[in-house]
Amino acid sequence: MRIAAFEVRDDEREAFAAEAERVGVDVDLHAEPLTEGNAHLADGCEGVSTLGQSHLDAALLEALAQRDVKVVATRTIGYxxxxxxxxxxxxxxxxxxxxxxxxxxxxxxxFILLVLRNYKPALWRGQVYDFSLQGLQGRELRNLTVGVMGTGRIGATVIECLTGFGCRILAYDPHPKAKVAEHAEYVDLDTLYANSDVITLHMPLLDSTYHIINRESIARMKDGVVLVNCARGELMDLDALIDNIEAEKIGGLGLDTVETEGDLIHRDRRTDILTNRGIAYLRQFPNVVMTQHMAFYTDAAVHSMVSCSVDGIKSVLQTGGFRTRLV
Structure with missing residues (x-):
């Protein structure tokens, strides 16, 4: 059994070697994303593993089907x-x-704590030996209300972590969970927007959630609200974020992902001319903390992502369960 893996980072290679040996498969490792132009690299492979920069559209999937690829596995939760x-x-x-x-x-x-305690401007000052305090006064989480949009496994764990801070926690999800309700109060979106000092998103990207944070929804929030996104960039309208940071309606942003980030994420672009003005402009604000889509990036998660991919492909090929199967 042979698998072709694409977008393989150096930190994944050891995990791929260990998992291939453990389950008894051969894995060809490729650093580049999978495209129609290099689909031939999957020749002789029954399964393909990718990350999020390989856009498996109809044309590419057709090219893989012609090569008898039976399984595609993304090493990401989002699909x-x-x-x-x-x-x-x-x-x-x-x-x-x-x-x-x-x-x-x-x-x-x-992220919530970094924004609430003005860590970014404090770091800037410290690097030039400016140890003044003016403008750096923060807020204590115990005195605030945090709204959690989406209470799947990640959202529920965020709520569990927040319980130790003593803050009030509101939650929104189309499918409330009894265990989450032990620590958070489920409310509708309007109530969450109107009452939350901090709002964090943990929703999948669907047609119904695309730009769920937009000009209209921000207008219904508290003045000075802090927004955090460690889920999917397209959940938030980038232009709306910029305008409302400028207007000081938004008091701070913690962003691990931003829409239009595709050409930037996990690449070294230091010597390139960048055309993504929205991200370049947004990241310069002192109350905006941005990182390079790395909230997931731990040793345990990397190994688990590789393991899921290799195990999943082998399991499907062995059982013949040829259908769309997502966790």
């Missing part, structure tokens, strides 16, 4: 870069990865 309808039509199983929610949940809480 909006896969055309699921095309995969189903072509008889290709689509799999996503799974990993413990703790890394992203802890990163989310870190």
């Amino acid at each position: 909006n870069h896969i055309d699921l309808d095309a995969a189903k039509r072509l008889g290709i199983v689509a799999l996503n990865a799974d990993y413990a929610p703790n890394g992203v949940a802890e990163y989310t809480v870190m």
Whole structure:
């Protein structure tokens, strides 16, 4: 059994070697994303593993089907870069990865604290030996209300982490969970917007959630609200964020992901001419903390993502369960 893995980072190679030996498969490792132009690299492979920069649209899936690829597995939880309808039509199983929610949940809480305590401008000052305090006064989380949008595994773990701070926690999810309700109060979105000092997003990217944070929804929030996004960039309208940071309606942003980030994420662009003005402009504000889509990035999560991919492909090929199967 042979698998072709694409977008393989150096930190994944050891995990791929260990998992391939453990389950008894051969894995060809490729650093570049999978495209129609290099689909021939999957020749002789029954399964393909990718990350989020490989856009598995209908044309690419068709090219893989012609090469007898039966399974595509993304080493990410999100799967909006896969055309699921095309995969189903072509008889290709689509799999996503799974990993413990703790890394992203802890990163989310870190972001909340960094923004509330004005860490970014404090860091800037410290680097030039300016140890003044003016403008750096923060807020204590215990005195605030935090709204959590989406209470799946990550959102629920964020809520669990926040309980130790003594803050009031509001939650929104179309499918409330009894265990989450022990620590948070489920409310509708309007109530969450109107009452939350901090709002953090943990929703999948769907047609119904695209730009769920927009000019209209921000207008319904408290003045000075802090927004955190460690989920999907397209959940937030980038232009709306910029305008409302400028207007001081938004008091701070913690962003591990931003829409239009595709050409930037996980690449060294220091010597390039960048055309993504929105991200370049947003990141210069002192109350905006941005990182390079790395909330997931822990040793445990990386190994789990590789393991899910290799295990999932082998399991499907062995059982013949040829259908779309996502966790």
